[in-house]
Amino acid sequence: MPESRNRPMGAAFLLAQLGAHAANRFAARIAELGLSPADVGLLRMIAAQPGRSQQSLAADLGVVPSRVTALIDPLDRAGLVERRRSTGDRRNYELHLTPDATRVMDDIKRTAIAHEADITSALDPDQQKQLIALLQLIAADQDLTPGVHPGYRGS
Helix, strand or coil, X not given: CCCCCCCXXXXXXXXXXXXXXXXXXXXXXXXXXXXXXXXXXXXHHHHHCCCEEHHHHHHHHCCCHHHHHHHHHHHHXXXXXXXXXXXXCCCCEEEEECHHHHHHXXXXXXXXXXXXXXXXXXXXXXXXHHHHHHHHXXXXXXXXXXXXXXXXXXX
């Protein structure tokens, strides 16, 4: 017997469906800035903790340090991230955003705000807060690192 198109979907399916849709829409929006979602995530993580080492970034992302090098190289070439030798341990590099990255971060913020408003436009402000709280509860229960997209592991 064929399934009805009106059959209720489970929460996991809906989360996956909406997650893929939201990720694709965000990727299209951010591409207009010449960035990928991975670039945005890295810039945000460096902005939140200026001077962090590539090793600490690798640990938070759950990837090997050589993967971070490959992720940071394009941002370095674009003039958005600067590697500086650590004064505490000359074997390590500290990551910093460049002055050009400040403008880019403002553009990212505007894009993210517009994206959030578009994706959640069917909800009133109280419903949006409730949805965020419920999603945070699920993410915490699944031991997901706050603010870190799991896509870096497969990138």
